[in-house]
Amino acid sequence: MSFVEVNFDGLVGPTHNYAGLSPGNVASQTNYGEVAYPRAAALQGLEKMRVLMELGVPQGFLPPPRRPAADALRAYGFRGSEAEVLGAAAAEDLALFRAACSASSMWRANAATVLAAPDTADGRTHLVVANLASMLHRSLEAQETYALLSRIFRDPEHFAVHAPLPAGRHFSDEGAANHMRLATDHGARGVNVFVHGEPRGGAFPERQSRRASEAAARLGGVQDPVFALQGMAAVQSGAFHNDVVAVANETVLLAHPEAFEDREGLFDELARRLPGLHVVETEGVSLAEAVSSYLFNSQLVSLPEGGMALILPAESCETPSVWRAVETILAANNPINRAVVVDVRESMRNGGGPACLRLRVPVSAAALQGMDRRYLLNAARWEALMRLVEARWPEAIAPDDLADPALWSEALAAHASLEKLIEGFADAPRL
Numbered sequence: 001m002s003f004v005e006v007n008f009d010g011l012v013g014p015t016h017n018y019a020g021l022s023p024g025n026v027a028s029q030t031n032y033g034e035v036a037y038p039r040a041a042a043l044q045g046l047e048k049m050r051v052l053m054e055l056g057v058p059q060g061f062l063p064p065p066r067r068p069a070a071d072a073l074r075a076y077g078f079r080g081s082e083a084e085v086l087g088a089a090a091a092e093d094l095a096l097f098r099a100a101c102s103a104s105s106m107w108r109a110n111a112a113t114v115l116a117a118p119d120t121a122d123g124r125t126h127l128v129v130a131n132l133a134s135m136l137h138r139s140l141e142a143q144e145t146y147a148l149l150s151r152i153f154r155d156p157e158h159f160a161v162h163a164p165l166p167a168g169r170h171f172s173d174e175g176a177a178n179h180m181r182l183a184t185d186h187g188a189r190g191v192n193v194f195v196h197g198e199p200r201g202g203a204f205p206e207r208q209s210r211r212a213s214e215a216a217a218r219l220g221g222v223q224d225p226v227f228a229l230q231g232m233a234a235v236q237s238g239a240f241h242n243d244v245v246a247v248a249n250e251t252v253l254l255a256h257p258e259a260f261e262d263r264e265g266l267f268d269e270l271a272r273r274l275p276g277l278h279v280v281e282t283e284g285v286s287l288a289e290a291v292s293s294y295l296f297n298s299q300l301v302s303l304p305e306g307g308m309a310l311i312l313p314a315e316s317c318e319t320p321s322v323w324r325a326v327e328t329i330l331a332a333n334n335p336i337n338r339a340v341v342v343d344v345r346e347s348m349r350n351g352g353g354p355a356c357l358r359l360r361v362p363v364s365a366a367a368l369q370g371m372d373r374r375y376l377l378n379a380a381r382w383e384a385l386m387r388l389v390e391a392r393w394p395e396a397i398a399p400d401d402l403a404d405p406a407l408w409s410e411a412l413a414a415h416a417s418l419e420k421l422i423e424g425f426a427d428a429p430r431l
């Protein structure tokens with residue numbers, strides 16, 4: 001049966017801003033207080049989606065939830081009309097209010113852990129929605145993402161969408177950003193690597209708990225999962241997710257040498273499990289350079305004509321050691337034979353590169369039919385989304401603007417127009 005991998009990118013929401021909400025995420029902390037450009041951010045994301053579509057890679061999109069999230073604030077005791085709830089929260093608990101304004105759902109690599117049908121006990125694709133319990137603003141996404149993914153992956157014959165894991169921090173789960181699948185091809189049985197942290201007393205939080213990874217593997221009935229502890233130095237340099245220091249696709253694992261605590265043990269195990277594995281490690285790229293350039297947050301995608309492309313953030317071209325590493329990767333004997341540079345600077349300034357912005361879902365041709373196909377992109381849908389963003393997304397937001405009721409109305413109206421547009425996407429596009 002033929003399999004494809006669909007990349008579902010998060011559409012950047014109209015409230016994108018730099019409120020410094022993620023400790024341990026160097027870019028989020030560094031750019032706190034800067035002016036953000038939501039319209040430009042969403043257009044950059046859409047342009048990346050277009051580049052992937054042009055390469056012949058199937059592309060979907062995931063809309064943002066409604067923000068500011070007055071409904072979420074009601075759960076904490078704020079009452080009244082939407083404007084009253086938001087106004088009271090802004091006055092009484094600014095941090096909570098800012099969390100309710102975040103557009104962080106754009107980083108859909110954190111939406112869920114996706115366990116591919118060939119690897120699960122019942123032969124269905126399992127999506128375990130991430131609870132994002134370690135960051136307040138991100139935890140607000142979880143139930144909305146559960147509803148969205150349940151709607152899209154709707155056919156129970158092909159998909160099982162699991163609710164976010166309960167029990168908060170002890171099961172802190174950040175989804176696919178800490179999961180790698182290696183296989184001879186997308187349709188073959190794969191080796192699932194779950195990368196996690198553990199409390200080690202560093203200054204930066206370790207956001208993926210091993211327990212959560214184990215639960216995800218159990219929920220999908222994944223056989224022989226591999227668990228790997230993130231390198232301590234990597235976490236404390238700002239690699240708050242594994243996908244900041246490693247990326248895998250089919251037979252290729254591209255990683256920073258300090259990505260994993262037990263590098264040799266992991267590579268030996270993977271080589272034993274997957275003959276034909278290419279482990280590609282960089283030389284001469286420091287962890288600091290890896291984190292500032294986001295080289296390893298490139299998307300690594302299989303091309304229809306064979307070979308793989310690395311979809312790199314523009315920042316990778318700006319650090320000489322990083323660009324030299326890219327040239328070495330391209331020249332070496334491995335399937336990666338193309339490098340394509342994309343500009344997602346607005347997202348990067350909050351710690352999200354090309355790979356953070358997408359959730360990859362490998363599916364069979366039959367499973368594709370079991371999805372709500374309005375969320376698959378074709379040229380016409382892409383164009384319609386772009387026009388909507390151009391017309392309705394705010395141009396600029398400084399953190400203080402978040403408390404302005406005019407911005408709430410603008411953002412909520414933009415979101416309503418998006419929902420209406422998607423409702424009208426009736427025809428199934430050709431992939």
Ligand code: SUG
Nearest residue numbers: 019020021022028107109177241356
């Ligand atoms: O969770 N940034 C996100 C970035 C997530 C990147 N995802 C992956 N690596 N897969 C985070 O830290 C910043 C929000 C702010 O500061 O306003 C933020 O949430």
